Amino acid sequence: MILFKQLLPTKRGLGGALNHFRGSSFRLFSSSPETFVEIRSQAKEVVIALGSNVGNRIHNFNEALRLMKKSGINITRHACLYETAPAYVTDQPQFLNSAVRGVTKLWPHELLGVLKKIEKDMGRTAGIRYGPRPIDLDILFYGKFRVSSDILTVPHERIWERPFVMAPLMDLLGADVENDTVACWHSLSIHSGGLFESWEKLGGECIIGKDGMKRVLPIGNDLWDWSLKTSVMGILNLTPDSFSDGGKFQSVEAAVSQVRLMISEGADMIDLGAQSTRPMASRISPQEELDRLIPVLEAILKMPEMNGKLISVDTFYSEVASEAVSKGAHIVNDVSGGQLDPNMTKVVAGLEVPYVAMHMRGDPATMQNSENLQYDDVCKQVASELYSRVKDAELSGIPVWRIIIDPGLGFSKKTEHNLELLMGLPSIRAEIARKSLAMSHSPVLLGSSRKKFLGETCTRPAASERDPATVASVTAGVLGGANIVRVHNVRDNLDAVKLCDAMLKYKRSPA
Secondary structure, three states: OOEEEEOOOOOOOHHHHHHHHHHOOOEEEOOOHHHHHHHHOOOEEEEEEEEEOOOOHHHHHHHHHHHHHHOOEEEEEEOOEEEEOOOOOOOOOOEEEEEEEEEEOOOHHHHHHHHHHHHHHOOOOOOOOOOOOOOEEEEEEEOOEEEEOOOOEEOOOOHHHOHHHHHHHHHOOOOOOOOHHHHHHHHOOOOOOHHHHHHHHOOHHHHOOEOOEEEEEEEOOEEEOOOOOOEEEEEEEOOOOOOOOOOOOOOHHHHHHHHHHHHHOOOOEEEEEOOOOOOOOOOOOHHHHHHHHHHHHHHHHOOHHHOOOEEEEEOOOHHHHHHHHHHOOOEEEEOOOOOOOOOHHHHHHHHOOOEEEEOOOOOOOOOOOOHHHOOOOHHHHHHHHHHHHHHHHHHOOOOHHHEEEEOOOOOOOOHHHHHHHHHOHHHHHHHHHOOOHHHHOOOEEEOOOOOHHHHHHHOOOOHHHOHHHHHHHHHHHHHOOOOEEEEOOHHHHHHHHHHHHHHHHHHHOOO
16 A cells, blocks of 8 residues: 655744644545545655766766656756765765756656666666666655655655765755745654754765765866865956957967966966957857857867866857857856846756856946946845846756856946955855755856956056956955956966965864
């Protein structure tokens, strides 16, 4: 016999919800046809865990997600991606682990059958329990139901002892309890404080980066652990009208020479921009942007110095992003966060590369008008608007584990807004965390280099004179939690980054 226990709804917060759900009567269903009709009548929100340690693990995840969507599971949220040491059977390769939230009309055992078929189709065979597998898909939660049968138990009975399951599960929640279903999931925890307490009992955020568990972002064939050090992104503008160095690197030879210099000075990434996004800049066509970009990109990719380095393309056109990635670019850096090309996020989802979503209101021609400069609480509003744009990107198919966020210094902000954002990175993360813990863990890119607010603050009208102020802003940003700094002067800012990283490491080390 199959039993379904459904928890009744409530409007209370987490504390009240836990007491309500735990003290309420369960609605009990047997495995009759009427039960299946009632369960099918509405789509249920589900949580599915993913694991892989055989073959191309990222490809396995992407294929599993594709097959889930094809099978009637609409993916709505993605957790971060974790590389973890194997548990139980330790003599095997490391795992990748994550989880997704989705909506489906499949009833629990149909859902289980779909997931088992996906595992089989992807090459999983009966073998050692807890042993190697190309893909592992487990149902963690199914709506507001407990499910108990000979072949399925929901919630998954071993959630509470597995950090590699609990970490991605927590990512799928917000610090605020968003609805009755999430409150129900909290109530199903074996701990009185809900899932938050269950996670803390395992060590919580403190275990990330320790005990064989790290949060990673896939770039090319590598997994990037951005917690190890702050990365320096060197700026290469291929435009005649950029605010700092417009016209200096329009020839392929000049561009290659500048890249060689930035790499020799320690740049980890090079950001290529062929369209000016300075205030009041006029927009060029995708084809004109490509005509500037592609010859330089092709030449840079041939440089032996670029081995192990990353190339980002700074564009808000999906056509440019697609062509650049097909030529070898690793990252798409979109100053509009998907607002200036309706196809951008869908295209990037198909490209399966990291996506930098930056905050901006309007476009470069309108971003500094009075309407776009109105904020009551700039950190809170930038966080909320960034969340909305990343959520749209996620629904288009870009997993959070490929997202990098940028608060957009200098874009639709006054000097005082930029200063507040520079000092407010922890507040931005905390505000995003209210809705999505996964998104709050995303790497943060900071682009303050030589910008006007630095000149206004330090009375330096010429952009070329703002490098000392840039170093100070980079220092503040890194100490506040920035993971990538985008700069013109690599050498001086790399020194600042190294010192900040050393201070942060010292602060985190046990006494």
